[in-house]
Amino acid sequence: MILEVKDLNAWYGKSHILRGVSFNVKPGEILAMLGRNGVGRSTTVKALMGDVEKTGEITFEGNRIDNLPTHEIARLGIGCVPEDRQVFPTLTVHQNLIMGLQSQGRDDGWTPDDAFQLFPRLAERAGTEAGSLSGGEQQLLTMMRTLMGNPKLILIDEPTEGLAPRMVAQVKDLILEIARRGTSVVLVEQKLTVALKIANRVLVMGHGSIVFEGTPADLAAREDVRRDYIEV
Template sequence: MSAPLLAIRDLRVAYGKVEAVRGVSLTVEAGRVVTVLGANGAGKTTLLNALMGVLPATGGIRFDGRDLARLPVEERVDLGLSLIPERRELFGSMSVEDNLRLGAFRFRGRNRGDLDAMFALFPRLKERRRQLAGTLSGGERQMLAMARALMGRPRLLMLDEPSLGLAPLIVAEVMRTVARLRDEGVAVLLVEQNARAALAVADHGFVLDGGAVVLEGPSAALQADKRVIETYLGVLAADAQG
């Protein structure tokens, strides 16, 4: 059996004396979707920022067998890691197409084929290629953020709350895109509060609470787990009915 693409062992991140991530261990196989679930403050975003090198951390982080401990953000990107933060961080005063071209900056402009591929994956972006990113809807901004990240040809795409603030139909479209990326061999680490949407597309899941993993398993098993149903799926169902 081949080694996982991403392997995290006993990862710890602290803000001063407060430990926000406590001994997290998880793996992501190549071409698989893994989701990390948890409420606000569970440590999900902190985990992603540590993996990207934005925050200092202790413990082991290996990507494709390589130790990332001392690598800066730029080198992690070159290896094939990409993070789409919750705020998406688009350049609002630039066009959709220019935002996409910036995503391929490390290829020095040799991105014509990738641009066409992104427009095929997200036809709505092609329709709005000359439109300023700041004028897009929430769903269109999320699509642009994903497409811009994919222009960098990542091997592992990390998504922080991609469904946040989006209508259910748009959330479903975003998750279908995640599934298509898996089919094309891109591994995805999906951080979500929307447990129902995340577990529907993921292969494996981890539940984070207080910075620590309290549950893990195949998505189907988590969907059937009473604790997950009561804490996440049940809450979502109640919200939908209310």
């Protein structure tokens, strides 16, 4: 296991959001987290990154990380692409990518050139302010920026939200490429079709806890779970 989460509880002020969440992530897999809005998927991501008040055990590559500040968690090799696509709007596209580089980068790791080869559109706009990119381009930039740090595990929150179908396909391909290069992926996703197509395993959350765990095929067979916790 690359990541083990045991009995994770998290709060926003007095609201108890996560209630005893436990799960594992295996090396190189894509784990999709499904569920409706407000059930705690994004909070799980934030808790893993040390960004909310929480209790419970989080172990990454055998080391406890639940007491570490966010930047140290990131330096250990957990990358995060938050749901609101936080590009640094006044920095250029290239500068955004540089911000993702970490000193302990690997020789065979991701580089800004990779980003520009995969997405020529980003190369064309390398010198322009990132705030002027379209939503889809910003999403790709945010993902590529996090990849510059060569994380061993990447948490991606709602990457396809609000994107045109062509962009959704590009994001999907990028996630597959990330996993192909050996990085584990935790994917928080609203679109069932996307998640089922690329995930190796699926977690379904409801009311702050995990209500289903299995393969995409398992979930396809469980109409009750889909009806009660996913479909709107």
